[in-house]
Amino acid sequence: MKKIHIIGLGLIGGSFALAIKKSLPQVTITGFDKKQQHQEDAKSLNLITEIKEIPDQDTDLILLATPADTLLPIALQLLENIGPDTLIIDFGSTKASICENLANHPKRSQFLAGHPIAGTEYSGPRAAKEDLLERKVFIICEMEKTDIHLKEKAYILLDALNMKLRFMDPKDHDLHLAFVSHLSHISSFMLGKTVLDKMDDESHIFDMAGSGFASTVRLSKSSPEMWVPIIKENKLHILEALGSYIIRLQSFQKRIAEGKFEDLQSEMENINRIKDILDLDK
Amino acid sequence: MKKIHIIGLGLIGGSFALAIKKSLPQVTITGFDKKQQHQEDAKSLNLITEIKEIPDQDTDLILLATPADTLLPIALQLLENIGPDTLIIDFGSTKASICENLANHPKRSQFLAGHPIAGTEYSGPRAAKEDLLERKVFIICEMEKTDIHLKEKAYILLDALNMKLRFMDPKDHDLHLAFVSHLSHISSFMLGKTVLDKMDDESHIFDMAGSGFASTVRLSKSSPEMWVPIIKENKLHILEALGSYIIRLQSFQKRIAEGKFEDLQSEMENINRIKDILDLDK
Structure with a gap:
């Protein structure tokens, strides 16, 4: 070569x-x-x-x-x-x-x-x-x-x-990437937007946000020039992933409102297994 | 002392x-x-x-x-x-x-x-x-x-x-923390759940997820024992933050479906300013 x-x-x-x-x-x-x-x-x-x-x-x-x-x-x-x-x-x-x-x-x-x-x-x-x-x-x-x-x-x-x-397979690739990559970019961008829209004084964000927020919102610094074309190309799979995410957030929201905290606790414990599956940061 | x-x-x-x-x-x-x-x-x-x-x-x-x-x-x-x-x-x-x-x-x-x-x-x-x-x-x-x-x-x-x-002020504290901390924990837990629910073969997650997913889903490893009481104590502010987040995700979803990509581009560019506000990871 x-x-x-x-x-x-x-x-x-x-x-x-x-x-x-x-x-x-x-x-x-x-x-x-x-x-x-x-x-x-x-x-x-x-x-x-x-x-x-x-x-x-x-x-x-x-x-x-x-x-x-x-x-x-x-x-x-x-x-x-x-x-x-x-x-x-x-x-x-x-x-x-x-x-x-x-x-x-x-x-x-x-x-x-x-x-x-x-x-x-x-x-x-x-x-x-x-x-x-x-x-x-x-x-x-x-x-x-x-x-x-x-x-x-x-x-x-x-x-x-x-x-x-x-x-x-290319279709499997696009479907899976919509869930493990494209969705996390959108969730991060919208988290950033939610916080920016709320804070009158943006200097507060820096003061009160810990490393957890920084990590979750990190991808909202990504280049729209790269990401908008990906969203365009993988539109249907991304809509599926995003819809699925929104439904789960709404279900979580409903259970908070209804005070079903034991239910939330067991759901969160179950999600914790992501620790074993994905210990990328170790 | x-x-x-x-x-x-x-x-x-x-x-x-x-x-x-x-x-x-x-x-x-x-x-x-x-x-x-x-x-x-x-x-x-x-x-x-x-x-x-x-x-x-x-x-x-x-x-x-x-x-x-x-x-x-x-x-x-x-x-x-x-x-x-x-x-x-x-x-x-x-x-x-x-x-x-x-x-x-x-x-x-x-x-x-x-x-x-x-x-x-x-x-x-x-x-x-x-x-x-x-x-x-x-x-x-x-x-x-x-x-x-x-x-x-x-x-x-x-x-x-x-x-x-x-x-x-304690009430200001709780409202702001709902947005910059409690919401990112919930968004991360639900992102983890969305992906876990989708993947038949969880070993795939590890293969295809890059550092971006790992960062966004990191907080879903957190202890429910700590977090459920926080959600309980700060219920109303968290419901406000979560509602606000879901509305923004739905609006983003709608614009993807309608093919309004220029609109998404300018929204994402605007969110990019979080880079300057929050360069915690540097």
């Missing part, structure tokens, strides 16, 4: 660049970002060797790390022009739509639908971190549709970056 | 014990917890010098760190028996009810209504941390009702522990 081209040099694209530089130092990394500021930052932070709008014909991998709704048009345009030994991997947070739209493309075998489960609430090249992807899950959808030799290049990259592969 | 007695040797009581040992090493710390296991842990972890059900007559400070609904009966019983130079400080997460109930007590001046804004999702003496209170806010309500000489003892303690004092 000699050449990797990254389109979208924000948090995810930039973190891939840093991790590749460290783990595969022989690889030349080129890249592009339509934002001038991102290009300049990516250069000055040494994320990439060179800004290039068109990747070289002998590029091994093109990584797409742009917002969800831009991935399909970019992939379509690239597929027109790439050499026969190039593989395009997208990093979109939704997978069904892009997989459907490329299903019958004559160069479908030169595309791999991926999703690195990694991120922070920050964005842009300056938020990139060398270890962001370390030991994180990388979901691959419809792996059987990608050429076996090109797929090998993806495995070399993901192995070198110490990522954990999981394989999944 | 020579003697401090702590009732309730869990996360908060235990963390006060550790911080006092470090910052005021000359003080003898006694304590009590009605749970046998907590008593044993507190002893074996050296949180306190001695288990005592009845504090000595010459105790300087009695710190109450038990669940919100137990504070009033414990305070009433203690006020019957304490010596004239003892101050009782409660650490309850709700303040209006205890302040109202003690308003006309003949020994009201020997009581200080407090609330340390600190915690984690863990509980019990083993979760106690020496630095949990370091530079955290300590809210005091109705400070004018506490004897000026006894109050001095509280200030010596809170100063030694490097805590930041804030003064507040």
Whole structure:
């Protein structure tokens, strides 16, 4: 593997660049970002060797790390022009739509639908971190549709970056992500809004909010530019998850109003098992 | 200051014990917890010098760190028996009810209504941390009702522990805490429930959930034993906060369904200012 081209040099694209530089130092990394500021930052932070709008014909991998709704048009345009030994991997947070739209493309075998489960609430090249992807899950959808030799290049990259592969159907992916990722972003944004709308004097928030509030509201700092396209692309699953969340909140609200505290206690005890399932923070 | 007695040797009581040992090493710390296991842990972890059900007559400070609904009966019983130079400080997460109930007590001046804004999702003496209170806010309500000489003892303690004092009306405290603390616990518990109810195979959660979900759902690991009494005590304010949250979620849901994505974008951008207000995690 000699050449990797990254389109979208924000948090995810930039973190891939840093991790590749460290783990595969022989690889030349080129890249592009339509934002001038991102290009300049990516250069000055040494994320990439060179800004290039068109990747070289002998590029091994093109990584797409742009917002969800831009991935399909970019992939379509690239597929027109790439050499026969190039593989395009997208990093979109939704997978069904892009997989459907490329299903019958004559160069479908030169595309791999991926999703690195990694991120922070920050964005842009300056938020990139060398270890962001370390030991994180990388979901691959419809792996059987990608050429076996090109797929090998993806495995070399993901192995070198110490990522954990999981394989999944694109629709299952989108449904599950609506629940474990997209919903928590919306719940966090609305929590932030509820508190902001209530506080006359916002300096109070800082004083009275403990680390618990900070943790729950953290995702409301995320980039709307990234998240609105995800909501658009995964609309139906997100509506299902959000509806399901609202029903549970209303049921909790009703039982508070009715004073059914023993019932709440046993429900909360039952939810506590999330401790054993998800001890990510240990 | 020579003697401090702590009732309730869990996360908060235990963390006060550790911080006092470090910052005021000359003080003898006694304590009590009605749970046998907590008593044993507190002893074996050296949180306190001695288990005592009845504090000595010459105790300087009695710190109450038990669940919100137990504070009033414990305070009433203690006020019957304490010596004239003892101050009782409660650490309850709700303040209006205890302040109202003690308003006309003949020994009201020997009581200080407090609330340390600190915690984690863990509980019990083993979760106690020496630095949990370091530079955290300590809210005091109705400070004018506490004897000026006894109050001095509280200030010596809170100063030694490097805590930041804030003064507040008990009703304002409860309303604001409903929004910045109690609501985020409920939103987190219901997020956990929504995901648990959806996943047939819970091992999937771990695979697909990133650090964002972990952060948003963290508080759903909290102790129901602590939180149900808080919900009970602060029922009306919590219902207001929860109602306000649900309305915002429904409005967001409606706009997703109607495809009003530009509207969502500008709302989310506006919420992003929480970054500047609350950069607690930096």
